[in-house]
Every structure is written in structure tokens, then in C-alpha cells.
């Protein structure tokens with residue numbers, strides 16, 4: 001069973017492919033980190049996979065009717081803007097919309113899902129606060145909670161750890177790992193290669209729109225791949241807490 005299958009997915013900007021014939025599948029239980037330098041094509045790939053951008057090639061999600069897609073994949077975009085002064089609880093409850101027959105109110109199962117999402121993201125004390133009056137990092141956690149409340153088999157997140165303090169970054173990646181242990185899957189773009197190495201079960205490395213490597217973190221974060229794609233000298237260090245990825249210097 002797969003939750004997302006891409007076949008030769010290609011997105012052109014002008015005459016330049018910024019995502020170039022990328023193929024992979026993601027199944028239940030996988031926590032997949034999408035990594036690559038600025039401009040590598042991570043956001044473009046995820047948006048095209050969701051059917052939000054014109055593309056060539058195939059994406060199983062893009063081919064679904066909108067309602068089925070919303071029941072299969074939750075999407076946390078990179079731009080986090082909360083426009084309306086609604087409470088945190090009300091905003092997280094919006095994640096339940098794809099499950100609700102038109103015009104119906106939240107049912108017990110919906111309230112349970114909202115409660116679980118608030119708890120997972122450490123937001124129960126914030127439930128009655130106006131989302132627009134929270135700090136940037138707190139707002140980011142609320143939007144992750146909204147995506148969690150959607151309770152989809154697949155969560156796709158564009159830089160979910162951006163703007164979060166170190167504890168919240170680790171807590172969020174732990175939540176993702178927990179989801180995968182429950183049989184769900186996560187595809188998240190990450191710039192923090194240390195978090196990617198520690199919490200992802202699999203990494204997909206993009207460089208200039210091409211899939212450069214796909215596999216377990218230790219196989220993808222090799223000195224050669226890091227030098228070639230990120231122009232970095234770096235080291236993986238094994239510790240009692242798992243692997244640590246340490247960038248050392250920018251290569252000439």
C-alpha cells in the first residue's frame with residue numbers, strides 16, 4: 001500500500017525544469033525528510049504532488065478528487081499566516097472540515113481529534129487565546145495542530161520546524177515519529193539536517209530539481225552527497241542519542 005506515488009514528476013518554470021523527473025513512493029510508517037539547499041525544488045515538488053501546481057508526470061494525490069485528497073493528505077504550507085482573530089481551538093477545528101458533511105457541526109469524534117491535536121502540540125493552555133495574538137512560533141504550532149486534527153494517513157509539511165525554538169522543534173519531530181508508529185506517514189521538508197538525521201526514517205535529497213539520493217539517513221547524508229549538493233564539509237557523529245549531523249565549513 002502506498003500513500004503517495006510520484007512518477008517522473010516534472011515542473012517547468014520557463015524552459016527550466018525546477019523539479020526534474022522525480023519518482024518515489026511513500027507508504028504507511030515512513031517519516032520522510034525532503035532535504036536540499038535553497039531553490040532545490042522541495043516546495044515546488046510538494047505543491048505539484050498535491051495538485052496545486054501544473055506539472056508533467058504523475059502524482060497519485062494530484063489525480064484524486066479534491067475531497068478524497070483532503071481525506072488522504074494534510075498540508076502545512078511554508079507561509080504561515082493566520083488572517084482571522086479566531087480562538088486556537090476554533091482554528092484547529094478547521095482541520096475537521098474535510099470530514100464533516102456540509103453544514104454539520106462538530107461531532108464527538110471531531111472534538112476528540114481536536115483535543116488530541118491540541119495535546120500533541122502542547123497547546124491545551126492556549127485553546128481560548130486568539131490565534132492572531134500568539135507569537136510566531138506559537139502560531140506555527142497551532143497550524144501544525146490543525147493539520148494533525150485532519151487525521152489523514154499522510155501529513156505533508158513544508159519546513160514545519162521553521163520559527164520553532166529548539167524544544168518545540170524536537171517535540172514536533174517526535175510527534176511526527178509518533179504518527180508514523182501509529183501507521184501514518186509524514187513527508188516534511190527540513191533544512192535542519194541534524195533533526196532530519198535523528199527523526200526521519202528516510203531522507204530524499206534534491207539538488208537542482210533532481211532526486212540525488214533516497215534512503216536511510218546514514219546512506220543519504222554521506223560526506224560526498226553533502227559536499228556535492230550542499231557545498232558543505234560535514235560530519236555524522238554517532239551518540240547515545242542517535243546520529244548527530246554537524247556542518248563544519250563551506251567548501252570553496
Ligand SMILES: Nc1ncnc2c1ncn2[C@@H]1O[C@H](COP(=O)(O)OP(=O)(O)OP(=O)(O)O)[C@@H](O)[C@H]1O
Nearest residue numbers: 013014018036037038039040041042043044045189
Ligand atoms: N513562481 C515562480 N516563478 C519562477 N520560478 C520559480 C517560482 N517559484 C519557484 N521558482 C524557482 O523554482 C526553484 C525551486 O524553488 P522551490 O521554492 O521549490 O525551492 P525550495 O527547495 O523549496 O527552496 P527553499 O529551501 O529556499 O524554500 C527555484 O530556483 C525558484 O527560484
